[in-house]
Amino acid sequence: MNKIVxxxxxxxxxxxxxxxxxLIAEARKPGQFVILQDGGDFGERIPLTIxxxxxxxxxxxxxxxxxxxxxxxxxxKEVGDSYDNVLGPLGNPTELDNYGKVLCVGGGVGVAxxxxxxxxxxxxxxxxxxxxxxxxxxxxxxxxxxxxxxxELILITDDGSSGRKGLVTEPLKELCEEWKPDVVFIIGPxxxxxxxxxxxxxxxxxSYASLNTIMIDGTGMxxxxxxxxxxxxxxxxxxxxxxxxxxxxxNNMLTRLGTYKxxxxxxxxxxxxxxxxxxxxx
Amino acid sequence: xxxxxxxxxxTAEDILSKYDGVTLTAKDRAGIPVQEMxxxxxxxxxxxxxxxxxxxxxxQVKAEALRCLQCKNKxxxxxxxVGINIPGFIAKAAEGDFAGANQVIKESSLLxxxxxxxxxxxxxxxxxxxxxxxxxxxxxxxxxxxxxxxxADYVRENDCDVAPEIKxxxxxxxxxxxSGPSSIAAAADLRKAGHEVVMFEALHKAGGVLVYGxxxxxxxxxxxxxxxxxxxxxxxxxxxxxxxxxxxxxETLMSKxxxxxxxxxxxxxxxxxxxxxxxxLIGVFxxxxxxxxSNLMKAYDEKHSRTPxxxxxxxxxxxxxxxxxxxxRTAKRLGAENVTIIYRRSEEELPARVEEVGHAKxxxxxxxxxxxxxxxxxxxxxxxTGVKVVTCExxxxxxxxxxxxxxxxxxxxxxxxxxxxxxxGNTSNPLIKQxxxxxxxxxxxxxxxxxxxxxxxxPGVFAGGDIVLGAATVILAMGQGRKAAAAxxxxxxxx
Ligand SMILES: Cc1cc2nc3c(=O)[nH]c(=O)nc-3n(C[C@H](O)[C@H](O)[C@H](O)COP(=O)(O)OP(=O)(O)OC[C@H]3O[C@@H](n4cnc5c(N)ncnc54)[C@H](O)[C@@H]3O)c2cc1C
Ligand SMILES: Cc1cc2nc3c(=O)[nH]c(=O)nc-3n(C[C@H](O)[C@H](O)[C@H](O)COP(=O)(O)OP(=O)(O)OC[C@H]3O[C@@H](n4cnc5c(N)ncnc54)[C@H](O)[C@@H]3O)c2cc1C
Ligand code: SF4
Ligand code: SF4
Ligand code: FES
Numbered sequence: 001m002n003k004i005v006x007x008x009x010x011x012x013x014x015x016x017x018x019x020x021x022x023l024i025a026e027a028r029k030p031g032q033f034v035i036l037q038d039g040g041d042f043g044e045r046i047p048l049t050i051x052x053x054x055x056x057x058x059x060x061x062x063x064x065x066x067x068x069x070x071x072x073x074x075x076x077k078e079v080g081d082s083y084d085n086v087l088g089p090l091g092n093p094t095e096l097d098n099y100g101k102v103l104c105v106g107g108g109v110g111v112a113x114x115x116x117x118x119x120x121x122x123x124x125x126x127x128x129x130x131x132x133x134x135x136x137x138x139x140x141x142x143x144x145x146x147x148x149x150x151x152e153l154i155l156i157t158d159d160g161s162s163g164r165k166g167l168v169t170e171p172l173k174e175l176c177e178e179w180k181p182d183v184v185f186i187i188g189p190x191x192x193x194x195x196x197x198x199x200x201x202x203x204x205x206x207s208y209a210s211l212n213t214i215m216i217d218g219t220g221m222x223x224x225x226x227x228x229x230x231x232x233x234x235x236x237x238x239x240x241x242x243x244x245x246x247x248x249x250x251n252n253m254l255t256r257l258g259t260y261k262x263x264x265x266x267x268x269x270x271x272x273x274x275x276x277x278x279x280x281x282x
Numbered sequence: 283x284x285x286x287x288x289x290x291x292x293t294a295e296d297i298l299s300k301y302d303g304v305t306l307t308a309k310d311r312a313g314i315p316v317q318e319m320x321x322x323x324x325x326x327x328x329x330x331x332x333x334x335x336x337x338x339x340x341x342q343v344k345a346e347a348l349r350c351l352q353c354k355n356k357x358x359x360x361x362x363x364v365g366i367n368i369p370g371f372i373a374k375a376a377e378g379d380f381a382g383a384n385q386v387i388k389e390s391s392l393l394x395x396x397x398x399x400x401x402x403x404x405x406x407x408x409x410x411x412x413x414x415x416x417x418x419x420x421x422x423x424x425x426x427x428x429x430x431x432x433x434a435d436y437v438r439e440n441d442c443d444v445a446p447e448i449k450x451x452x453x454x455x456x457x458x459x460x461s462g463p464s465s466i467a468a469a470a471d472l473r474k475a476g477h478e479v480v481m482f483e484a485l486h487k488a489g490g491v492l493v494y495g496x497x498x499x500x501x502x503x504x505x506x507x508x509x510x511x512x513x514x515x516x517x518x519x520x521x522x523x524x525x526x527x528x529x530x531x532x533e534t535l536m537s538k539x540x541x542x543x544x545x546x547x548x549x550x551x552x553x554x555x556x557x558x559x560x561x562x563l564i565g566v567f568x569x570x571x572x573x574x575x576s577n578l579m580k581a582y583d584e585k586h587s588r589t590p591x592x593x594x595x596x597x598x599x600x601x602x603x604x605x606x607x608x609x610x611r612t613a614k615r616l617g618a619e620n621v622t623i624i625y626r627r628s629e630e631e632l633p634a635r636v637e638e639v640g641h642a643k644x645x646x647x648x649x650x651x652x653x654x655x656x657x658x659x660x661x662x663x664x665x666x667t668g669v670k671v672v673t674c675e676x677x678x679x680x681x682x683x684x685x686x687x688x689x690x691x692x693x694x695x696x697x698x699x700x701x702x703x704x705x706x707g708n709t710s711n712p713l714i715k716q717x718x719x720x721x722x723x724x725x726x727x728x729x730x731x732x733x734x735x736x737x738x739x740x741p742g743v744f745a746g747g748d749i750v751l752g753a754a755t756v757i758l759a760m761g762q763g764r765k766a767a768a769a770x771x772x773x774x775x776x777x
Contacts, residue, residue, distance in 0.1 A: 023529050037486050041580055044588040045486075070588050085486040087523040216579065216589075219484050219525060220711055221494075221551035222571035228562055233555065238713065252562055255664035259564050260590040 001082040005059055010141045013066045014109055015075040022058030024050070024088045030116035031094030031210065031242055034060070035218040036074065037085040044070040047215045049113030050089060063112030063141055090218045091241045102126045103181035105168050105196055107133045107188025113210060114187045115142050122149040129179065130154065131171050133188070137162030168192060169199045176203040183208070186245055190254050197245035209245035211236045214257060227253050287320035287336050294341035301348060308351050312416040317346040319428055324644040328614050331498045331582055334641060335399070338432045347376035350424045353412050358426060361410035364761045366390040368407060368426055375429050380436040385444060387430060392467050395438060395505050397757050398431025400496065402635045406757070421636065438508060448516060449476035454774045457482060457541040459526045459714065462490020463756045464547035464747025466509055467763030469518045475771045482524040487578060490549055494578040495570065497608050499615065527717035532743060543742045543770045546729070547763060550708040550748035556600060560658030561704070565592060565666035569609045569705035576612050594618045594701035598669050600655055601625065601705035607638040609703045610647045622648040624655055626674050626687040654689055658702055668696045708753045728752050735769035736762060744770055
């Protein structure tokens with residue numbers, strides 16, 4: 001049982017939840033995640049990135065977007081309640097290094113898992129620029145935290161309600177041309193990651209994307225999280241979650257993510273793709 | 283025709299009254315027909331998840347026990363990997379002393395209610411049984427497993443199992459990694475010796491393959507839970523949601539948490555794929571994923587479970603072992619109209635238990651023997667639409683002694699399917715190896731251990747079950763757990 005010690009609603013459907021998990025807090029490194037299961041026998045196992053941890057208090061921070069039934073139920077719990085099961089830390093930590101110039105691109109709730117990575121890279125002495133994208137200004141999470149560690153923070157929204165108007169790929173392309181980062185880290189919705197990868201590829205800049213596939217166990221047992229990386233099949237939970245963004249078979253990953261999606265959301269995705277492509281063509 | 287439990291019971295009662303007070307010759311005994319296992323009607327059971335086999339009635343157990351010759355040389359015992367005193371417990375069962383029979387079994391096996399259900403008896407204890415030999419048919423041997431199952435169920439239901447004696451505290455601590463049959467057996471024996479025993483399981487439920495893999499209709503989860511509860515009652519501490527290697531390493535468990543020894547029973551939980559084109563299409567699952575969704579996550583209970591299932595009409599199962607049969611029969615119960623097992627050899631070589639194959643057939647599972655999948659094909663949405671197969675014929679025997687399948691040129695064809703479950707087995711999960719310095723593994727990733735003690739190449743760290751044997755059986759895993767526990771007891775005694 002893992003007790004909820006803090007809860008804050010960051011936006012319409014995004015929550016910051018701090019839970020007791022002393023062993024995970026002690027062992028975790030940036031880039032790793034947990035799997036949370038709640039609701040007795042019938043609850044789903046949900047992967048969530050560890051956005052931050054406090055080893056003294058023995059807590060970890062999760063940023064959860066209530067995107068479906070299970071995440072809605074998880075975020076409907078209150079301080080004092082507990083989650084039945086939390087497993088972690090899972091996956092491999094981010095390869096932190098003295099790269100020099102680091103560009104971090106976070107989209108939507110993906111900013112949360114980006115935070116510990118950007119923070120660690122900043123603390124190691126890298127020059128860190130951050131692009132944060134969201135549909136509108138209400139959907140930005142962890143803006144202040146990010147500002148505190150960034151050498152430059154670029155905000156961009158689909159509707160222009162905060163920062164620039166447009167998509168993250170635009171400032172990304174400009175920075176690749178002008179600032180020439182040594183490495184790019186990308187976390188966000190898969191479709192965004194795909195287009196970011198396509199953006200950095202012509203520049204030959206090493207790019208890492210953190211993949212959020214469908215998972216069950218998170219220990220390498222089921223293979224449900226598998227993706228095609230170059231010519232190989234890899235399991236995101238044990239071989240990832242970060243991979244060379246230029247080698248990921250994005251289309252396969254996007255279709256596999258849609259395995260259980262109803263026709264409606266499929267339409268939504270197609271529409272999103274169209275918008276992105278239109279934008280590309282522009 | 284389906285024969286009901288009542289009818290089978292009647293037959294058994296007739297046999298018992300016929301031989302009541304009669305001195306039986308060996309020929310008489312071997313001539314008594316095998317008591318059939320009562321089972322749910324196939325047309326009914328494919329609509330539910332309840333156990334298929336209903337278990338013998340008391341009369342059936344006694345009638346089946348009459349078939350045992352009490353052989354002097356006891357060949358059956360040599361066939362059982364843990365050497366249960368089979369004639370001993372059968373003699374007690376024949377007298378109706380089921381508590382006594384249970385005590386005989388428990389000298390060697392800790393999980394009879396499970397092994398009685400899932401052991402491949404036809405290739406173990408029953409393979410060497412004299413009655414089978416006399417009848418020239420292994421399936422006409424004494425039904426040792428069915429009697430064993432009855433005895434174990436009887437003592438559980440009548441609460442007359444003996445609680446194990448626990449020696450006084452030794453002051454030593456042992457960590458157990460995993461909670462499958464090898465770990466359950468090791469934990470019980472170590473706890474009996476008076477050690478403090480803490481079990482660490484990655485999943486949110488204990489039991490290993492017994493809970494996430496083998497389906498409810500073959501092994502009810504309440505039986506596994508009963509064994510886990512027994513461990514708890516003995517004072518074994520069970521920590522779920524703890525992935526050794528990630529939450530903490532074995533090294534930290536020993537240096538910081540004060541464990542004097544570790545037993546690793548982490549199993550063979552890494553699914554094999556065929557590495558053919560199309561395996562990452564939507565609608566292709568490993569058997570582990572398919573079965574875990576249904577069993578552990580209870581997705582078969584669509585009303586309550588929040589874990590979704592892929593809707594299937596035509597399901598192809600690759601493979602011919604127990605895992606494949608489980609996947610096929612699960613698919614049927616989840617509503618598939620057509621389920622086909624695609625296997626590259628002939629029916630004779632199917633590695634699955636005979637009972638499982640029989641049950642699958644009764645349930646309408648189709649068998650496409652002597653076919654090898656070459657590719658999975660899909661549509662423009664990335665969904666599976668079919669499997670490209672090629673016909674095989676049997677050639678010369680290979681290293682395993684089974685005749686090698688040889689593909690026949692020009693026989694390629696595409697068969698329509700919307701779902702594929704790859705059930706060609708599992709290999710060992712590399713996590714512990716990757717996170718524990720000094721653990722040596724063989725080519726297949728199985729831990730290299732001292733044959734006598736099951737100690738790994740790291741002092742104080744022992745291992746058993748599938749992580750050592752490769753994907754094996756419940757009884758072998760349990761046997762290794764006990765063997766390692768004995769070695770750990772000796773190791774801690776000397777320390
Ligand atoms: C390694 C990893 C780290 C993650 N970290 C976070 C995090 O920090 N915060 C967070 O809010 N979410 C995170 N996710 C995504 C999160 O696990 C999913 O949003 C969640 O499983 C959806 O569950 P649901 O039942 O509520 O929604 P569902 O009803 O299953 O789905 C709702 C919508 O989300 C889509 N979806 C389903 N599964 C995923 C998935 N794994 N990734 C993306 N979309 C999905 C569905 O297609 C559907 O459109 C992470 C996923 C992975 C694999
Ligand atoms: C579908 C299926 C059907 C089968 N049918 C039969 C049958 O009919 N008859 C038969 O005899 N055998 C059968 N088997 C084989 C049998 O189940 C196994 O041989 C047996 O369960 C192996 O036991 P084990 O103790 O080695 O490990 P497992 O039962 O595999 O348990 C290992 C446990 O360790 C946990 N674990 C792994 N790594 C870690 C870690 N790092 N930290 C913490 N926990 C960890 C896993 O989550 C798992 O719960 C079947 C197997 C499958 C998959
Ligand atoms: S444990 Fe298995 S092999 Fe041994 S007697 Fe029982 S059923 Fe036969
Ligand atoms: S070999 Fe068969 S008949 Fe002989 S003792 Fe064993 S079970 Fe009985
Ligand atoms: S989530 Fe099951 S193997 Fe990765």
